[in-house]
Amino acid sequence: MKFYADLHLCPTLERTDEARKLIQKSAELGYDAVGVAFPVGVEQKRIQEIRDICVTSGLDFVTRIDLTPNNPASLLKSLRSLRRQFEVIAVLCHSKTVARQAAKDRRVDLISFPSPDFRKRFFDSAEAALASEATVSLEVDMSPLLRLQGFQRSRLLSFLRRETLIAKKSHVPIVLSSGASTASLLKKPQDYAFLSYLFGLDFSEAMRGFSENSRTIVDRNRKKLSPNHVAPGVYIIRRGEDCHNG
């Protein structure tokens, strides 16, 4: 059975009604899991509220944090403190040094380049090679494609075409997500896949971005965050008493 996840919903957390609308709409549109982006220092109460809304809507809730560090040192500091608290960590790269550090760090799940300025889009072949080795995925938000028009949209499409081509060449997984803050910008995964034709992803690749690639990240991190995880490849499969020496 197909599993669709939208790992990037951006509701205004203070307005619970709006967040509820957005999450319910996601459920209506056929998503099985949603990742809600929380800011650094979010209260546990807020996370629990969103979790409850997801549970009542029948959705699998994925905790996610968006980091926008100014330098690699602050990225490393944030990763040390936050990796064990969130299921998905995304880094929004606004500088080349941060982008490089994020791409080579295994604790990072997603790298994203939200800036419309071509000087701030650092996803080149060197970045892709690092990301590929560290199994970091490239995230593409679809809502700017719906929001922007004219020159800005054509420029964004040109960047995305180039970046997805580099990602495919270097075998970097591409994760598509809505990045929606309002329900009107939400679409079905299939609709987004049709839209991704505009930047050169075919239907099956785009659907993989909403299903398998997203699920891999969530499953991998849930295993790591589970109390049964000891080290990579080592898990506790059963707990019992100590063995007695015969």
Place this chain on the structure above:
Amino acid sequence: MSQRLRRRYIAVKIESDHPVEERDFHDAVWTSILRLFGEYGASQAELALIEYDPKMNQAVLRCSHKVLDQVRASIVAVTGVQNEKVATHILLVSGTLKSLRRKLRTQKAPDRVAPAL
């Protein structure tokens, strides 16, 4: 010998807080195609609005099978009609109007996903 034109019929669900007129929706799709693919691309689409049901907020569009991908992307990219926010979702794509209607009738959930043709 002239070659038979192959077409695709697309069922679209329109979501809006306000009623959407048939002509306004048609214009919005045309505008979207023109914006994304220009006049040359729009001329290849051979787009026509076949049916429009304002009660169900559903429309059936016809286009050339060669530019189906472009037309689907353009339909999804429609975000407003007459300055009102609108969300469009593709329900089904079919090769004939008859099979599209049959599939629409037989589908249980109102917004079943469209198979990729």
